[in-house]
Amino acid sequence: MRVASLDNPVRVDWFYDQRLRLDPAPYISGALEARKRLEAFPNTVRLDSVTAGHNGGIFNGPIFRRIYLSDPEHSVPFLGSKDMMTSDLTGLPRLRRSDAESGSLSYLRLAPGMTLISCSGFYAGRRSYVRPDMANIWSSQDVLKVDPDPEKIRSGYLYAFLESRFGEAFIKASVYGSAVKHIEPHHLADLPVPRFGGDLEQQIHDLVEEGAHLRAAFQAGLDTATEDLFHSVGLPELIDHRWHDTERELGFAESRWSSVSLRALNYSPRVRRLLDAIGSVEHTTLGEVCETGQLASGVRFKRIDADPDHGARLLGQRQGFWARPEGRWISLAAAPAGVRAEDETVMIASQGTLGEREVFCRPIFVTGSWLDHVYSQHFLRVVSGDPTVTGAYLFAFLRSEIAFRILRSMSTGGKQQDIHERLRREIPIPLASLADRERIAETVRQAYRDRDRADLLDDEARDLLTQAVEGADA
Structure with a gap:
């Protein structure tokens, strides 16, 4: 309470x-x-006085029928209120291009420098900044856009204010509703924005913009590493694999079944073709790579809440994929050993359902600042015991669409799925040359260094703004 x-x-x-x-x-x-x-404060302006564009620069969109396609030529990436908080935007659903570019929806196209605010549902009130590589993405009606007028305010400064505790307090107080939370554009129109003059606002803007470019570099680095891996092992045709364009499995016969599993999904012909393709090049298995490492779920434990000064942030499958996680803080003294993760651990969301937009079987990579967090038992921890197949190299493969489909085919369980303990050991890992492996791994590591640096810059920008507001009030 x-x-x-x-x-x-x-x-x-x-x-x-x-x-x-x-x-x-x-x-x-x-x-x-x-x-x-x-x-x-001696100088504030209304939010709607420093925005421009559709509906005055503070808008969401209409409810509309969504038709999704897989062909990039006829579709555009589509961002929802949950997706806007993720750090890796690979695999966004794709909205039919003719609908997206129509007069009724064309204004939902994102522009770098916008601030996004989730305005409906469980995530209402959370904010993110549109980075340069998001320019060709459309957003849903559940994402409210704040489009700054460049003649009146710097976009990074406005975002830093909206992301600060002052902006957060106003935005969350605007949330209304019981079962389904909402925020409407007119609720934020009179939000007071403090002004400090050109130098400080420019400094804050530059920090946010640099962070946004680093996050774009993070995304590009991950995509490059995965593409490099498939090129290096001689399987470039798997880079742009379109799962939904392949023949559906309406019925098939299987002669290689065993007592390990009698579930049809575990013998998917579409996945068998992927496994055969990887098996045609030099490879090892995930079980062999992790023989002296770890390939198991984390420990179960009782959570005892603690304040941030005396605990660690606990990340579950939902928060683990966010750019800036907001998990609860728990006492480490009351937690068992093993709740933290080793450097370059790959965490795979291993419990969930088979929905296309669910995180089940998607991986995250733990390194840098994320070593300070602790992780729930719902992640499958993949720790390499082979120094020639590093965690960073494994992640470049496991984040691919190919690995995702292979992992999904190994589902077991009822309502809540898990990844079959024996089948997951047999996942083939394609092996590039040692030099190629090291280059690919270093690309992944640099991407995560960029992400950590971006976090620090965002924190610095927010701290500068908070100190300025509090200093002027003193």
Whole structure:
């Protein structure tokens, strides 16, 4: 249960400011406290006075029928409220191009420098920045766009404010609804934006922009590493594999079945063709690579909440794929050994359902700053025991569409699927030359160094803004 701060209790005039709104969100979220602080600030402007474009520059979109295609020539990447928080945008669904470019939806195309705010559902109120490589992506009606006017405000500065605790308090206080949360564009129109003059705002903008370019470099690095791997092993045809364009499995006969599994999905002919292709080049198996490493789920344990100064952030399958995770903080003293991860561990989401947009069988890579986190038992931990097949090289393969389909074919279980303990050991890992493996692995490592650097720059920009607001108020 949350209560208002005794140092700054709820006052009766606050109720009138909120038109007698009686739900507690505006009063205990810090929004009104932040608003009063910014009202006392010598120079603020309304948000809608520094935006431009469709609907004045603060807009979402209409509800519409979505028709998805797989052919890139006739479709465009489509971003939802959950996707906007992920660090790796590979594999976004693709909306029919003729619909996306129609007059009713063309304005949903993202532009670098926009701030995105999830405005419906469980994720309502979260923000992200449109980086340079997102220019050809369309967004759903559940994503609210804030399009800054470049003649009036720097885009990176505006994002830093909206991402700060001051902007967050206002945005989350605007959320309404019970079962399904919502934010509407007009709820944010009068949000007060502090102004500090050109130099500071430019400095903050430059930090955010540099971070955005590094995140674009992170995405490009991962894509390059995976493509390099398939080129290096002589399987370039697997780079742009279109699973949904291959013949559907409406019925097939299988003569190589065994007591290991009687489930038809585990004998998928489409996957068998992929396995045969990888088996035609030099390869090893995932079980052999991890023989002296680890290929198992994490330990189960009781979570004891702790504050950030005395605990570690716990990441589950949902938060593990976010650019900036927001998992709960737990006590390490009450957790068993092994909840952290070794450097270059590949974590595969190993429990879930078979929906195309679910993270089940998708991997993340643990290195750099993410070694500070702890991870739930719902990840399959892949730790190489072979120094010639590093975790970074493994990740370049396991993040591919090919590996995803192979892992999905090894599902076992009922409502909640898992990855078959024996079949996963038999996954073939294509082997490039030693020099190629090292180059591919280094590309992955550099991508994650770029991501860590981007996080630091975003934090620096937000800290500069917070210090400026608090310093002016002092």
